[in-house]
Amino acid sequence: MNFFVHNPKILSIVIFFCFYVIGIIIAAHRIIEIDTILSLLHKYLSSIPQNNFPYMTIDDLALRSPTYRQALLNVLEHYPVIQKYEFYYIAPMKYGQSDNENYTAAIEHYNYLLMKRNYIYHDLRAAFNPLITLKNIFSLPSTFLEWVGFSPKETTSKLFNIVSWLLAFFCGLYSDEIKNFSTLLFHHLFNT
Secondary structure, three states: OHHHHHOHHHHHHHHHHHHHHHHHHHHHHHHHHHHHHHHHHHHHHHOOOOOOOOOOOHHHHHHHOOOHHHHHHHHHHOHHHHHHOOOOOOOOOOOOOOHHHHHHHHHHHHHHHHHHHHHHHHHHHHHOOHHHHHHHHHOHHHHHHHHHOOOOOHHHHHHHHHHHHHHHHHHHHOHHHHHHHHHHHHHHHHOO
C-alpha cells in the first residue's frame, strides 16, 4: 500500500485498469444473461408446433405439447431477468394465466429482447474502448447521485462531475492546509 502512496501515477493506472476490466466483465455478463433468457424463450415458443395445427388454439396446442409446461416454468423462473432488460411495458407472463396470454406475451418479450441484445453487444464492443472507461470514471459523481435516487439533467450532471473532480483535486492539493485549519477551528470552538 505504501508503494501506491509514493507512486500516484501507478495507482492511477491500476485504478484505470480495474475499471476497464470490470466494464468488460459486466458487459460480458449481460450478454450471457440475455442469451440465456432468449434461449429459454425460444424453447418455450418452439414447444408449441403451430404450423402443424394451424386451426387449433394456443391453449389446445399447449395441452398436446409434452414440453410446454416445463418450458413455461423455466421462463417464469427467470422472469425477473427479463423484466430487468425491459424499459417499457409489455404484457406480463404469469402463473395461472391462460396459455394464450402467456404465449402472446412471450412473443413480445422475445422480439424486444432480440433487439436489446444488439445494444448489449454494442456495449461490449464499446467496453474495449479505453476512452469509454475514462468517461465512466469521469462520470462517477453523477452516477453516485443517480444511485442515491437523484435524476439530474445531462448538463447538470456534467457540471456536477466537473465541480466534484475539481473539488477533489483542490482538496488533495491543499490537504495539509485543510487539516491545519480544521484542527485550529476545532480547538477554537471547544477551548473557548
